[in-house]
Each structure stands twice: as C-alpha cells, then as structure tokens.
Amino acid sequence: MTYSTPLEATFEGKADGTQAIIDIAQAAVAPQALEPGKVHVVALGRGQFQQIDLTGPQHTGVPARKSGTTVVRDVDSFLAYFDKHGDESTEVYADVESRTITAVLDAHTAAAARWGGHRLELRLRATSAWRAWIGADNALMSQGAFAEFIEDNLVDLVEPDSATMLELAQSFEATTSAEFQSSQRLDSGQRRFSYTEDVQAKAGAKGDIVIPATLTLALRPFEGCEAYRVTARFRYRLDRQKGALTLGFKIERPEDTLSAAFEDIRTLVDDGTPEEIAVLNGAPARI
Structure with missing residues (x-):
C-alpha cells in the first residue's frame, strides 16, 4: 500500500484519521486564560466540549442584579432610598393590616417581566x-x-x-x-x-x-x-x-388613632413619590 503523504501513514490503522488530526491540533494549542464575564466553550478532545460560565458575580465582582429588602423606620428615610433606586415602573403598596408600606423597586414593566426582588419596606415602630x-x-x-x-x-x-x-x-x-x-x-x-x-x-x-x-x-x-x-x-x-x-x-378607640396615623403616613409617601406612581392598597406578591 502506498501513502500520498507521511501524515496518512501516521494514522494507518485508526478508525478515523481526521479525528486524530483534530486531536493533535488541539493538543498543540497553547493554554489561554478565560475572560471573566463571558461564557466560553472549551474543546476537550475527541469531539467533546465543555461550556464554562464566568458571568457570575464570583467571577466579575459585580452582582448580577439588585436584590434584598431594606427596612426603614420613617417617611424621610423611605423617600431618600426610593429616590436613589426607584424608577417609573416601581410599585408601592400600603398594607393597613400590617401597617407597612412596601416599594417593589424592580417591579414588572408593562412590556416585560423583572425580578421584583429589590424591595424597600417602611416598617413602623410604636413609640x-x-x-x-x-x-x-x-x-x-x-x-x-x-x-x-x-x-x-x-x-x-x-x-x-x-x-x-x-x-x-x-x-x-x-x-x-x-x-x-x-x-x-x-x-x-x-x-x-x-x-x-x-x-x-x-x-x-x-x-x-x-x-x-x-x-x-x-x-x-x-x-x-x-x-x-x-x-x-x-x-x-x-x-x-x-x-x-x-x-x-x-x-x-386607640385603633382609630393608629389608622389615622397610618393614613397620614401613606399620604406623605404618596406626595413624596413621582405623580405617576400610585400607592396601592394591599401587599406585593410574595417571592
């Protein structure tokens, strides 16, 4: 049997000479550092590949999104945090039963869903x-x-x-x-x-x-x-x-006094937030 090139002779007896060429070529490639913030696909040889996701905060040092519930005790603190993190799609709920006011800062927009996991709660405390x-x-x-x-x-x-x-x-x-x-x-x-x-x-x-x-x-x-x-x-x-x-x-009738005080606080929150954001009567969806 004659061979047209020495390389063909090298792979005599292999079931798939082409795959062997790919394996040798891959082995010859120098290792390269993977860039954080991206998803990489790495060839392992013999047609096998592995996906490596480096987009998480442990790799980038940056949280993927804002999350968590911040608790404040007065209206001024509520409005200060709201002004920093709220937007036109933020939703605000006043729960008269628990006497809390909650802002879902990353609430769903009319066109798309958002996480709804970044929240601000005014949790009133009795004097x-x-x-x-x-x-x-x-x-x-x-x-x-x-x-x-x-x-x-x-x-x-x-x-x-x-x-x-x-x-x-x-x-x-x-x-x-x-x-x-x-x-x-x-x-x-x-x-x-x-x-x-x-x-x-x-x-x-x-x-x-x-x-x-x-x-x-x-x-x-x-x-x-x-x-x-x-x-x-x-x-x-x-x-x-x-x-x-x-x-x-x-x-x-102490309950009447508590209700009046809560309603006045709700009014202050309503007046301090953008006009297009209504303070809804109720509680946000659980997450």
Whole structure:
C-alpha cells in the first residue's frame, strides 16, 4: 500500500484519521486564560466540549442584579432610598393590616417581566410613650402604682395639665394608708373620693380627692410621625369593706388613632413619590 503523504501513514490503522488530526491540533494549542464575564466553550478532545460560565458575580465582582429588602423606620428615610433606586415602573403598596408600606423597586414593566426582588419596606415602630399608655390601658392599679405611672408620663398630658396631674399623683401617694369610704360624681363630670386617715400623726383626719372624668393626651403612635390627641376615661374601683381604691383609665378607640396615623403616613409617601406612581392598597406578591 502506498501513502500520498507521511501524515496518512501516521494514522494507518485508526478508525478515523481526521479525528486524530483534530486531536493533535488541539493538543498543540497553547493554554489561554478565560475572560471573566463571558461564557466560553472549551474543546476537550475527541469531539467533546465543555461550556464554562464566568458571568457570575464570583467571577466579575459585580452582582448580577439588585436584590434584598431594606427596612426603614420613617417617611424621610423611605423617600431618600426610593429616590436613589426607584424608577417609573416601581410599585408601592400600603398594607393597613400590617401597617407597612412596601416599594417593589424592580417591579414588572408593562412590556416585560423583572425580578421584583429589590424591595424597600417602611416598617413602623410604636413609640415608647404609646407602648406605655397602651400597656396600662384598662388595668386597675393601686394608688401608689397609679401615682407613679402618672409621674413617669407627665410629658404626655395635655388636659388636665402636667402640674395639675402631678399634684393629683402626690395626693394619691400621700393617702396610700387612708380608707376611702365614698365616691360622688360632680356636675362637671369629675368624681370626688372621700377618705379617712387612721395614722398616728393624723388620727381620724378626713379629706377629699377629686379626679377628672377624662384625660387628654398628646401621643405619637409611631416613630417619626406627628402627635395625636387621645382621650382616656378614668376608671376606678372602691372596695368599701377594705376602704381600698384602685385606679386606671380606658383609652377611647386607640385603633382609630393608629389608622389615622397610618393614613397620614401613606399620604406623605404618596406626595413624596413621582405623580405617576400610585400607592396601592394591599401587599406585593410574595417571592
């Protein structure tokens, strides 16, 4: 048998001489570095290839997209982050049940789907003053405990003013050992409690304490919001057998105050975002 070239003789006996030529040529190629940010196809020999994807952030050092939920506590922080990352297709949802406002910064456009994974949430947090008054709402306390509570929260009182309520608190503290015998509702709506002191220094001394029918408070339900006028009605229980008086208050419709505060915050967000972006009533789709 004769061969037209030496190369043909080299591959005598191989099932596929052409494939062998390709294998030798591939082996002779010098290794080359693969460029990050691209998808490469590498020949492994004998007709086999491998795809190598170097587009991920671990190769490029750049995240593929914005993602995650940022939580803020007030409207100013919400609008600052929104201005930096939002666009004309961003969607904003106000959830009255959870009292949160959420912006989906990469929401779907009218023409194309987007990831919807970059979000901003205004998660309102109750103030310490609101928690204190709500925590003691509708609970009867001893004279001493009630006096201490009033003294600790004088700054929230509007009517009666703090000076009047401080004097009342001090009266309750001074009569913790007295026996309260009767109560009388006055024409003004106030209530007068009559007591008798039975201590060695003031044996048989008698006196009265008058408490208002209601308290008017100025409370901020959420951090970063304005104060709202809140009405609380005095409550009491007089145990005539023991001469013991317990006191408390009942806040009128606190849920209405929370709803009003949330609606005002929603309005501030609506006014601070672009006109074409409406604040929707509800919650965004889960991801």
